[in-house]
Amino acid sequence: MKQIAAPKGWAQLLLTPPATPWAALRSVLAAGPAATMQTLIDAGLRGRGGGGFLTGEKWRITATSDAEVKYAVANGYESDPAVFTNRLLLEKNAQAVVEGLAAAALAVGAREAFIAVRAEYTEAIRALEAIVHNAERDGVLGANVLGSGRELYMSVRPLQGSSMIGEETVLLKALAGKRGQPEQTPPYPSTVGYLGKPTVVNNVATLAAVTWIISNGAAAFKQIGDPAEPGTALVQISGSLTNAGVMEVPTGTPLAEIAAAAGGPAKGATIKALLIGGPSGGFVPANLLASTPYSGGGLATVGAHIGSGALLAIDQSVAIPELAAMLTRWCADEACGKTIPCRIGTRRLAEIGQRFVDGLAGPQDVQKLHALAADVADSALCAHERLTPSPLLTGMRYFEREFVPAGVAAEKSGAVVGRSE
Ligand SMILES: Cc1cc2nc3c(=O)[nH]c(=O)nc-3n(C[C@H](O)[C@H](O)[C@H](O)COP(=O)(O)O)c2cc1C
Ligand code: SF4
The missing domain is CATH 1.20.1440.230 (NADH-ubiquinone oxidoreductase 51kDa subunit, iron-sulphur binding domain)
Structure with a gap:
């Protein structure tokens, strides 16, 4: 899966592996759960799985439950069959995802964590399994996380099935080996999740952002992108633009700038619209591309949404x-x-x-x-x-x-x- 190089000046925090592996996890252990969750709230991190819920707030709900058993789950299922942003992230920066999931588990009080990933993402699965295996061997994960006395077991869980598995209540049933259909929410998985226990579920890109925020601070994260939904997003670019692939884009970047960064219209093409958000996304016509920012709020005003992270450029030949x-x-x-x-x-x-x-x-x-x-x-x-x-x-x-x-x-x-x- 190809990465499209972003223009100079665009922060690339998700696709850049941490400078010092496990430094973020050490910081989480030193700071403790409450301070870690406060850092994420201060950073304004919102989930990258489509819903845009505040990550720190979601963790707090699970953390404050007095249930004896809790779980943490990374959602790397990637339900849109034309999108590979999670796959590229896991192939390039599985370390940040594993560290983010470990941070989530330690913050909410879970002793077991799963990384759910599409079974066909074999390279990603190998990368994840190697990191988890080595971490257990080196005492980073397991019975005594980095000598802290905390316990955390992690496993990689390849899944295969319909696109609905990406939806969190279906994902949790699939992990439990059950038939997958969504459940009415609330209650959300943060209170009633895997095997009925409180479970924090986060998209893999959210967890990679967690690792970056813990290492670099909430203030640095807030300076990137749209202040109301800071950070970057992984966008799957396809259609009638010169370059196709995955690009890491600061939130709030106007759609026209993203299209230009992907090389502009393919030879001979005139772009008449972008379809943003995947198969249930919205068309944004050419005359609105300069004024529409790539953000949940910005896209909502024109009838689109971030959804799966797909950006499909449509030229005049398409009805x-x-x-x-x-x-x-x-x-x-x-x-x-x-x-x-x-x-x-x-x-x-x-x-x-x-x-x-x-x-x-x-x-x-x-x-x-x-x-x-x-x-x-x-x-x-x-x-x-x-x-x-x-x-x-x-x-x-x-x-x-x-x-x-x-x-x-x-x-x-x-x-x-x-x-x-
Ligand atoms: C039909 C449907 C498909 C979804 N597919 C995905 C998916 O592929 N990956 C994902 O992370 N979230 C997906 N979600 C959202 C998840 O249910 C959930 O909100 C998300 O994993 C939470 O993580 P976040 O808070 O980090 O965004 C889907 C939701 C629906 C309704
Ligand atoms: S709305 Fe109902 S039928 Fe449709 S996908 Fe969701 S749970 Fe299934």
Whole structure:
């Protein structure tokens, strides 16, 4: 998996291994759980798995539980099949992920921790297993963590299955060898998680950021990127740009700057939109790229979200309705089927989308699509359903002319639909 070199001046903290391995873990042991969690809160670190929850606050919930048994889990499953940011991170900087997970476990009071990773990421698994094995051999992990008297056992857990395994409640069931369908939340895993015990679950990039923050301080982290959601993010760049691969981007960077850093439009291409967030992401049209920052807040204002970290550049040769319908169909296929509004609703959304592609959509399909999208989002048990309408909704919002059915076009031009005169 290729890394795209970032422009000079862009902090590269996730893909750069720590200068001194285990220094962050030593600092955690010296500072203690409360100070470690306060550092993460002061840093303003938000989860990189899509939800954007404050990491230090999440750890506090598990830490304050008086349960005897707790767990810590690194989520490296990476559910979007076109995204490899977690894979590259684990291949280049598994050390920071392992240290971040050890910090999480020690802070919340867990004696066991798992690194869940896609079974096909063999190079990443080898790197992780080597680090964990050597750490146990050297007394860094195990019965007496760095001589502190604390106990911590860690294992690498390859998983394989549908894209839903990335969702944390499914992930925890998969780790326990159970059939995976999301659970209603709350309660969140931080209180009821693996085997029913309080469990802190963090994306692997969040944990790599934890290691950097502990080594470099909350103030240094806050100076990077958007002050409201500081740090960097790993972005999977693909489509009609000159370079494809993974780029580490300071949060808040305008989308146009990211596209330029990836070499700008591929030869002969004119970019008409970026799809941000993966198969349930949102289209951002070319005229908004300079003013839209790559951040949870910035993307929300235009109907997109960070999601899986995918940035797909779309050129003039692509018909937005066709791409939106295909993505909706993929999301409908991936729905786990637990809740009827999602199982049936996402399928009906995909069918409406296809009617636009086939030129069979009537004016009623525009209203139906909006009404169904609202119902689907309102009844969502998990974010999969809530976000599935995004490509069709943002496609219609910004590329209405490509969707407008013949009947609506005729109405707008003053003609009367359905009469021959
Ligand atoms: C359908 C779906 C898929 C998800 N896939 C992933 C994933 O591949 N990796 C991930 O870390 N989080 C994924 N999440 C989010 C997790 O449920 C969870 O919020 C995250 O792992 C928490 O870590 P963080 O606080 O560090 O972001 C997914 C959520 C949903 C609803
Ligand atoms: S909303 Fe969809 S994906 Fe989520 S639990 Fe229900 S059926 Fe499964």
